[in-house]
Amino acid sequence: MTASKLSVAVIGPGAIGGTIAAWISRSPLVGELTLCVRTPLDRLVVEAPDGTILKVAPRVVTDPGQITAPVDWVLVATKAYDVAAAALWLKPLLGPETRVAVLQNGVEHVERFAPFLPADRIVPVIVDVPAERTAPGRIQHRRNGTVTVPAGEAGEAFVALFAGSVIEASTTDDFLTAAWTKLSLNCAGAVNALTGRPGGVVRAPGIADLMREMVWECVRVGRAVGADLGDTIPDWVVERAMTSPADSVNSLLGDRLAGRPMEWDARNGVIVRLGHIHDVATPVNAMATTLLAAVGWQADI
Numbered sequence: 001m002t003a004s005k006l007s008v009a010v011i012g013p014g015a016i017g018g019t020i021a022a023w024i025s026r027s028p029l030v031g032e033l034t035l036c037v038r039t040p041l042d043r044l045v046v047e048a049p050d051g052t053i054l055k056v057a058p059r060v061v062t063d064p065g066q067i068t069a070p071v072d073w074v075l076v077a078t079k080a081y082d083v084a085a086a087a088l089w090l091k092p093l094l095g096p097e098t099r100v101a102v103l104q105n106g107v108e109h110v111e112r113f114a115p116f117l118p119a120d121r122i123v124p125v126i127v128d129v130p131a132e133r134t135a136p137g138r139i140q141h142r143r144n145g146t147v148t149v150p151a152g153e154a155g156e157a158f159v160a161l162f163a164g165s166v167i168e169a170s171t172t173d174d175f176l177t178a179a180w181t182k183l184s185l186n187c188a189g190a191v192n193a194l195t196g197r198p199g200g201v202v203r204a205p206g207i208a209d210l211m212r213e214m215v216w217e218c219v220r221v222g223r224a225v226g227a228d229l230g231d232t233i234p235d236w237v238v239e240r241a242m243t244s245p246a247d248s249v250n251s252l253l254g255d256r257l258a259g260r261p262m263e264w265d266a267r268n269g270v271i272v273r274l275g276h277i278h279d280v281a282t283p284v285n286a287m288a289t290t291l292l293a294a295v296g297w298q299a300d301i
């Protein structure tokens with residue numbers, strides 16, 4: 001670890017990891033930046049929302065054996081279903097004070113990584129940074145966006161990495177509610193992946209009501225685990241869908257159309273699993289989860 005500047009490793013520099021890595025490399029606090037990749041890349045080229053091109057050439061490693069020293073910060077930005085593989089990087093990266101920020105969708109950031117390090121060194125991050133990868137290391141950052149972390153010393157330290165970035169980083173005193181609010185928005189996106197149709201499908205007969213019920217289930221489960229979710233959230237989610245561009249493609253649909261695995265468990269399965277534990281009925285999310293899982297199912301015979 002460096003005494004003056006912070007060493008940072010990003011596991012999974014795809015759309016989010018690559019965008020964040022490019023921006024935090026501008027922070028005066030950040031020294032050595034390492035990208036831990038699955039698919040090799042030469043450097044990061046990120047087109048910012050204002051058209052500026054950020055070019056960064058950090059150290060790129062393709063195997064955990066290439067890591068020679070622990071770092072101050074690990075930022076994990078793989079998809080939620082790639083946690084087991086992402087965790088293989090952690091052993092050589094973790095020192096006694098290393099913090100691990102988890103930049104993924106869902107509400108189980110800490111639970112996913114708690115098997116690998118003490119929970120108080122894990123910083124869960126709510127990411128609202130629209131970005132797309134066009135090739136390994138080539139990213140279109142669409143809107144400045146925000147990252148939100150729990151209040152406290154670790155959260156403040158994470159926010160400090162964003163000095164010099166257009167991404168607005170902040171802490172919240174009620175991370176649980178913030179994460180479940182984002183999940184309320186995300187869970188309704190299953191409708192697009194299931195129908196194979198972009199945002200405009202919300203106007204099809206019955207779809208707005210279906211989305212509203214899906215979100216209500218999320219709200220009821222979120223309340224059962226302690227989130228402070230208001231009655232207006234289901235209508236807010238549907239209203240957002242109604243006013244979004246009809247051709248907008250959420251990441252679940254994008255992944256389905258591209259034949260990639262989908263984050264259905266982090267976005268809908270979690271509602272069903274926690275609903276079971278807290279005795280909250282979740283039939284709509286259960287059906288969505290079963291059908292989305294079946295899309296990627298491979299028969300053994």
Ligand SMILES: NC(=O)c1ccc[n+]([C@@H]2O[C@H](COP(=O)([O-])OP(=O)(O)OC[C@H]3O[C@@H](n4cnc5c(N)ncnc54)[C@H](OP(=O)(O)O)[C@@H]3O)[C@@H](O)[C@H]2O)c1
Nearest residue numbers: 012013014015016037038039078082085086104105130131
């Ligand atoms: N993109 C957005 O606009 C957006 C917005 C909000 C939240 N999020 C959330 O952010 C998270 C990341 O999404 P994303 O869109 O950035 O996904 P992505 O573009 O698919 O990036 C994921 C990256 O993880 C890499 N990866 C997977 N397994 C790995 C391993 N074992 N070692 C090293 N790298 C590994 C992938 O490598 P390959 O290059 O080999 O595929 C890819 O570069 C997700 O939870 C997503 O829901 C995304």
